[in-house]
Amino acid sequence: MNKRGSYYRYLNRFGWFCVAPAMVLYGLFMAYPILSSLYYVTRKWKGMTNTFIGLGNFTRMVQDKIFQLSLAHNFVFMFIQIPVMIFFALILAVILNQGIKRLRGAFRVIFFLPCVTSLVAYSVLFRILLQSNGLLNNIMINAHLIADPIGWLNDPFWAKVTIILALTWRWTGYNMVFFLVGLQSIDTEIYEAAEVDGASKARQFFRITLPLLLPVILFSAVTSTNGTMQLFDEPNILTNQGGPANGTLTAALYIYRQAFVFNSDFGYATALSYIIVLISGVFAFVQMRLLGGRDK
Amino acid sequence: MSVVRKWSISRLLIWLVLIAGGIVSLFPFFWMVIGTTLNPNDVVQGIIVPGKELKLNWAKAIKNYDLFLFFVNSLKIALLTVVFGVIVNALAAFGFEKYKSKGRDKIFGLLLLTLIIPQIAVVIPMFKLFSFFHMLNTHSAIILPSVMSVFIIFFLRQNFKMFPTEIMEAARVDGTSELGIFTRIVAPSMKASFASASIYMFIAQWNAYLWPLMTILTDTKKTLPIAMSSMMNAYTIEYGALMIIVCISILPVLLLFLTMQKQFVAGLLGSVK
Numbered sequence: 039m040n041k042r043g044s045y046y047r048y049l050n051r052f053g054w055f056c057v058a059p060a061m062v063l064y065g066l067f068m069a070y071p072i073l074s075s076l077y078y079v080t081r082k083w084k085g086m087t088n089t090f091i092g093l094g095n096f097t098r099m100v101q102d103k104i105f106q107l108s109l110a111h112n113f114v115f116m117f118i119q120i121p122v123m124i125f126f127a128l129i130l131a132v133i134l135n136q137g138i139k140r141l142r143g144a145f146r147v148i149f150f151l152p153c154v155t156s157l158v159a160y161s162v163l164f165r166i167l168l169q170s171n172g173l174l175n176n177i178m179i180n181a182h183l184i185a186d187p188i189g190w191l192n193d194p195f196w197a198k199v200t201i202i203l204a205l206t207w208r209w210t211g212y213n214m215v216f217f218l219v220g221l222q223s224i225d226t227e228i229y230e231a232a233e234v235d236g237a238s239k240a241r242q243f244f245r246i247t248l249p250l251l252l253p254v255i256l257f258s259a260v261t262s263t264n265g266t267m268q269l270f271d272e273p274n275i276l277t278n279q280g281g282p283a284n285g286t287l288t289a290a291l292y293i294y295r296q297a298f299v300f301n302s303d304f305g306y307a308t309a310l311s312y313i314i315v316l317i318s319g320v321f322a323f324v325q326m327r328l329l330g331g332r333d334k
Numbered sequence: 335m336s337v338v339r340k341w342s343i344s345r346l347l348i349w350l351v352l353i354a355g356g357i358v359s360l361f362p363f364f365w366m367v368i369g370t371t372l373n374p375n376d377v378v379q380g381i382i383v384p385g386k387e388l389k390l391n392w393a394k395a396i397k398n399y400d401l402f403l404f405f406v407n408s409l410k411i412a413l414l415t416v417v418f419g420v421i422v423n424a425l426a427a428f429g430f431e432k433y434k435s436k437g438r439d440k441i442f443g444l445l446l447l448t449l450i451i452p453q454i455a456v457v458i459p460m461f462k463l464f465s466f467f468h469m470l471n472t473h474s475a476i477i478l479p480s481v482m483s484v485f486i487i488f489f490l491r492q493n494f495k496m497f498p499t500e501i502m503e504a505a506r507v508d509g510t511s512e513l514g515i516f517t518r519i520v521a522p523s524m525k526a527s528f529a530s531a532s533i534y535m536f537i538a539q540w541n542a543y544l545w546p547l548m549t550i551l552t553d554t555k556k557t558l559p560i561a562m563s564s565m566m567n568a569y570t571i572e573y574g575a576l577m578i579i580v581c582i583s584i585l586p587v588l589l590l591f592l593t594m595q596k597q598f599v600a601g602l603l604g605s606v607k
Contacts, residue, residue: 049433052512056429057438059422063482068448071459078459130355137348147595148356151363154587156541158559159580162566163362166369166377166573173365173380211359215599268452271543275563290454290544297458298548304458311455322450 081305095309108292116266119202126210131217149211157271164204165276194285197277201286213258220254260325267318369577377573391574408557411476412539418481419535427490445484461548471551480539486531493527529597537587558583
């Protein structure tokens, strides 16, 4: 009995030995930053020195119009780009699953390819393609679709469109792969039965495919939401540091600016990042409720 | 008659969508390759006929921008992250899954809870931490924080679940040590999962931008994404050379994807399992 107990203690010790390296790294690069941020968030930096200001960073935030603007941009990208992307991804997935028999594998690879590019690399590419005198404008002018070049990068409105286009280009195929896996798990007998009952293709899509695919769509929406909340690379490179005139400034970019570019106030930047955590937390909570309801 | 016609119209529409989508997907890749052969002015104007300046652009990318150094930096950082990352995370996943205890289960729950915390919220205190240890502007500063990944631990733990515990018991009876069970019996049968985890970690680190942007200060330490982004912010941009660097930065991930599609997608789908 005693021998057995010591054997279990030995196994338990080995368990701790296994997780120890990961725990040390977690402590240093996750737990410590989170805990120390509680200290930073109450302070204000001026040059190299900092002073205690309590909740001052949060009251400053309430009056910070630029931060509110940047947060609004995150929501604009989220509410326009994600539905557009999911719509396209769904169409492509359904076509690849049911519409064609040949070249299915080839098209899957082609549509997936954009998401292997690094965020920086594709932002650089798009920034060149979308110059005022760049390729896209030239093509559209020559095709008489537009008379004057569109300011894809110089006009605050069009710059937002640019970010949305770029995000959609990169992520549609990625989400399509998820949808394809979801579609392939749907039993074909259901469709055969619907066919026998005389249900049209459109009816089959709305009554069978869409409801069965909903958990996967939801999952995509939530991961994309998280990504959009943290949007940084694209507005920093593609539209040149959140430009034009802060037209594509996002919250993450503004936090980076506060911490490293302007007067370097780590306290205020930390306070701003709390808002992002809060919003992400709310979305994650909603996700768990929506996804969790399905399993029970 | 009408049935045949309806069928062919929907078929035509399907192919139109596929071809249009295919062109949109592939065009930037095609144009990126063309761009490496053009002079800077033609790159900006988006000429789509190959030019004659490939050699000149290549020479500029190597001489003016130290392409090789950036490539080696990126590769070194990504590979070291993968090697350490697979060992540390696989061991942790193994410990959490096969040596269950209440304490470790609670810790695992805590790990999952912090999965939602975005990077931007962690990097500022982390910056102060590395600056305190005078480790800013080192490659260790980029590698160390990326080694442990809660997502990878979670992914590998899901895969360890499928490994039968009876085999481990049998090995114990044969007198194999616990570490031996992991290195000689469990790990070899998990190669596919390790491959997926490696690919995922490699790509994440190869493409990393925000954290390296904060920590790298000198040219010689730059990775490819940082090099590209600082080239874009320069007063005069050598577009031809830039296109070569863009190509080179995409190439390894592209090759990984084309040769290991199955593991590649498995890594992505790991999160939905």
